[in-house]
Amino acid sequence: MSLESGSATDQQVEVLSQKFTLGFTYTRSTGPVVGRFLSSLRDGKMVGVKGSDGRVIVPPVEYDPVTAEALTEFVDVADTGKVVNWCWVAEPTEHHPLSHPFAWGMVKLDGADTPILHAIDTQGDATQMATGMKVRVRWLDQAQGNIKDIVCFEPGESSSGNVPEHDFEEPVVMMDAPTYLDYNYTAGNATARYLHQIRKGKIVGQKAPGGDFVYVPPRGSCPATGVATTEEVECADVATVESFTIVHIPIPGNPIKPPYVVANLLADGADVSFIHLLSEVDNDAVKIGMRVKAVWKPEEEWSYAMDNIRYWKPLENESDKGGK
Amino acid sequence: MQDVAIVSFVQSDCVRHAGAQNEVELIMPVVQAALKEAGLISVQDVDFTCSGSCDYQQGAAFAFVAGVDALGAVPPIKESHVEMDAAWALYESWLKIQMGQAESALIYGFGKSSPGQLSNVLSLQLDPYYLAPLGVDTISLAAMQARSLLESGEVSEVDLAEVVVNSRANAKNNPHAQLSGDFTVDQLLAEPETVSPLRKHDCCPISDGAAAMIICTVEKAKAMGKPYAVIKGIDHRIETHHVTLRDLRRSPSVEIAAKKAGVHDAPVDVAEIYAPFSHQEIIVKRALGLDDSVAINPSGGVLAGHLFMASGLSRVGEVAKRIIAGEYKRGVAHATSGPCLQQNMITVLEGM
Numbered sequence: 001m002s003l004e005s006g007s008a009t010d011q012q013v014e015v016l017s018q019k020f021t022l023g024f025t026y027t028r029s030t031g032p033v034v035g036r037f038l039s040s041l042r043d044g045k046m047v048g049v050k051g052s053d054g055r056v057i058v059p060p061v062e063y064d065p066v067t068a069e070a071l072t073e074f075v076d077v078a079d080t081g082k083v084v085n086w087c088w089v090a091e092p093t094e095h096h097p098l099s100h101p102f103a104w105g106m107v108k109l110d111g112a113d114t115p116i117l118h119a120i121d122t123q124g125d126a127t128q129m130a131t132g133m134k135v136r137v138r139w140l141d142q143a144q145g146n147i148k149d150i151v152c153f154e155p156g157e158s159s160s161g162n163v164p165e166h167d168f169e170e171p172v173v174m175m176d177a178p179t180y181l182d183y184n185y186t187a188g189n190a191t192a193r194y195l196h197q198i199r200k201g202k203i204v205g206q207k208a209p210g211g212d213f214v215y216v217p218p219r220g221s222c223p224a225t226g227v228a229t230t231e232e233v234e235c236a237d238v239a240t241v242e243s244f245t246i247v248h249i250p251i252p253g254n255p256i257k258p259p260y261v262v263a264n265l266l267a268d269g270a271d272v273s274f275i276h277l278l279s280e281v282d283n284d285a286v287k288i289g290m291r292v293k294a295v296w297k298p299e300e301e302w303s304y305a306m307d308n309i310r311y312w313k314p315l316e317n318e319s320d321k322g323g324k
Numbered sequence: 325m326q327d328v329a330i331v332s333f334v335q336s337d338c339v340r341h342a343g344a345q346n347e348v349e350l351i352m353p354v355v356q357a358a359l360k361e362a363g364l365i366s367v368q369d370v371d372f373t374c375s376g377s378c379d380y381q382q383g384a385a386f387a388f389v390a391g392v393d394a395l396g397a398v399p400p401i402k403e404s405h406v407e408m409d410a411a412w413a414l415y416e417s418w419l420k421i422q423m424g425q426a427e428s429a430l431i432y433g434f435g436k437s438s439p440g441q442l443s444n445v446l447s448l449q450l451d452p453y454y455l456a457p458l459g460v461d462t463i464s465l466a467a468m469q470a471r472s473l474l475e476s477g478e479v480s481e482v483d484l485a486e487v488v489v490n491s492r493a494n495a496k497n498n499p500h501a502q503l504s505g506d507f508t509v510d511q512l513l514a515e516p517e518t519v520s521p522l523r524k525h526d527c528c529p530i531s532d533g534a535a536a537m538i539i540c541t542v543e544k545a546k547a548m549g550k551p552y553a554v555i556k557g558i559d560h561r562i563e564t565h566h567v568t569l570r571d572l573r574r575s576p577s578v579e580i581a582a583k584k585a586g587v588h589d590a591p592v593d594v595a596e597i598y599a600p601f602s603h604q605e606i607i608v609k610r611a612l613g614l615d616d617s618v619a620i621n622p623s624g625g626v627l628a629g630h631l632f633m634a635s636g637l638s639r640v641g642e643v644a645k646r647i648i649a650g651e652y653k654r655g656v657a658h659a660t661s662g663p664c665l666q667q668n669m670i671t672v673l674e675g676m
Binding site: 014017057065091182192221 | 440
């Protein structure tokens, strides 16, 4: 049970990568149970819900974890409690609530039967942490209506006495919950080889050995057969319009002003079309089957990207190839 | 339930960075090798295909769809995907065979974790109101699980280190392992704690790679004339999503799944446990009711290499491989998902 060599994995090229951040900028509806908890935070109050077995669950959950019964009986609990479990984060990340070393802790609040999980701040001193220690909530100065209204817990026998300021009285029913993830995306072996050619002003498609289809751009395999596209086939920067659409509405984040033409283009020598822009054309005159040629950026601006080609424009006559 | 045969299993090396290879390029070699090992020519020769992966690893919606490009799905094939470890794709495929809708299936799992930050990606599986906004990460949750075990006095730091010593030693015989070698408990305990009480070696490495498996009815396996292992039982159980409401020292879901899958019906001599953190191997072993006569993680387990989204399938494959080779007679494969062993799947395997 081992891999055979001789596959595309052996064709190593320079790794091309691009950093990007993916944001999920969602607003979430809280529902009545979570909403009740978040609403109480602005008054400096912690609230739990009574489970089917009578234990007080904090923070409250909508359904009992054992019986699945809908839970509705809210119970006030203290903003002080006891640490029942913890770990020490020596190197916090930008996603963490505190920027200096801190503990995550499970804190059983006075009056609660289950713990709440949050950060505990001992000013970076791990030796102050112990299971069983007493802590209290450190409240945010200005309530936002989400879990971060609790900044963290801190060592303390009794409540801090501080209560968050707030400028809203209506119950919390929605909360902002943006999440950002950082990536360093790598292009893939086949795509990297393709982009190296684009960098040189060439459209070089790829096909599987013995395969019928030349792919522009290649993504690693001939999808029809599942075989790596190890053979390169240079294509012309002249193409045929396979299909097109005229965009009349602005696309968020797109610098191009509508109306503009987006087309499926089949480069001479390729068997599969790619998507690019058409310009220097009367939009009403664009038609399927139209012959077009690439309008390249100046060579000194070329990079590993398809927008080395600014757009495509009608080919006046078949001998008029090139245009870089 | 009808017996289902595993006729081939292939996985890639576990590597921290797969370099320029994209997911399709990671999948193609293992799928082709798994087909070849089963004596099949192409994906057209199986009735059903199912994959497991996580779009958040690539950071693109519907990223898993591109994986199909690795298969050769022309003419169109019957295909499905689970946003889970490929062990659950095995489960779906097993169900297809039970339902009589397929006699054979290709299962594959893949993950390229290196472009992103796996620990942060996994934060997104937590409660979106109370935990995810705080950036609670999986390593920290596992660390608290470890502390609850350590402070109960049931388990010591030495026990945790022994798990790692055994993993690294066993992994010396696994050509796909990322971490292997000879270590002593004292050596490991001399290392600093990273997220206390866990040390770096208590946490699995992060690996890029893929794995593939072919299963079929026993009749079909006999017709193929290939050696095979048999799935005698399979079961999946889930605990509450709220991690603070669980007794993290126990795994009731493993206990139930083990019983339902028939682990205790006959002696077990090998087990592959999907434990991304050393203490979790102890929890799962205990919940499975296995004693010290059972060989645990002869491959080294995921502490030696962690193909996120394929490691569960690999546990099944590693047990099957050893049963086919005649090294063991009856084995258990464990797969997990979610924080602190929230979900667990148990597969019981025997020889032909």
